[in-house]
Amino acid sequence: MKRIDEISMYQSLPDGVLVTNVDKLLSWGRLSSLWYLLFGLACCAIELMQTGGPRADLDRFGAVPRATPRQADLMIVAGTVTLKMAKRVKRLYEQMPEPKYVISMGSCANSGGLFAYAYSVLKGIDKVIPVDIYVPGCPPRPEALTEALLEIQKKIRKEKYLGRAEALETDGNE
Amino acid sequence: MNIEEVDSRLREGVPGGVLELHKGPYSPHLVVDAEKIREVCLFLRDDGALRFDYLTHLTGLDCGELLCTVYRALSLLHKRTVAMRAYVPREDPVIDTISDIWASAGWFEREAYDLLGIRYRGHADLRRLLLPEDWEGHPLRKDYVDPLRYQDIDNTRDYGI
């Protein structure tokens, strides 16, 4: 029955008018302009730069680097995280406004990678901040990082932003 | 001038400064008395025939009972280098700083202090260089045990291997 309603409604609309719901519109807006925090920690950062460059061109998905955590939606942890740096990464993450997402890029950020048994290297960034997408590779190719961004976009598309914001407020969560 | 000549020149200039001359094929070096390290370095720098005016390298080694500081100086004037080692006991690893003789030693000594715990007496600012200030222990010592935690971070992971 609803379907018939919708069809008749669409038919009655003039050209160039679309209907949707607010949640979907907000999600579409958010996923189409993901600003990622401009920082890199080791060799993976070179591949992150390639991904932002003209061949992979992350910009065509609306993702541009932002050099301050306070205006970034997405953190791409690209590289080896030492224990000394782990505190700083956490602080950067905490400075980002909600809603925020994290991509763990490369073996080092995932698990410590080839430095896993070094005394000074953090064994995975998920020890200090929550991670949405893990990208394997040493380093991952720009295609892999691009796919991770698309996965984040899929995730955002499914989210109900308004509900989430309310839930966060009542929970008093960060 | 090869290392033998540097050696004999040093023995004249600083009696008792050089303990031994190592002539291995890969890295010939002089073993110098840790007590006399400042005299030796000053002589290397200021003597007209030597003029080692630049310290390219300073690092540390854990040799078991002894800890060792390795120095490598370069003479830009005469285009030659010399390597030296000075050993200090592990229980009390103290040696005079040379950071006022060659300024480049300043950070190198901090690094050797950070990673091996050799203390450089008279250094103006002997803090850790690479590791955080609250780090415990000196990780390039052979008996160092890797920490499982750092502050509130649990740094263990089961890799299943």
Ligand code: SF4
């Ligand atoms: S995963 Fe590989 S490429 Fe990436 S930071 Fe670690 S060592 Fe470098």
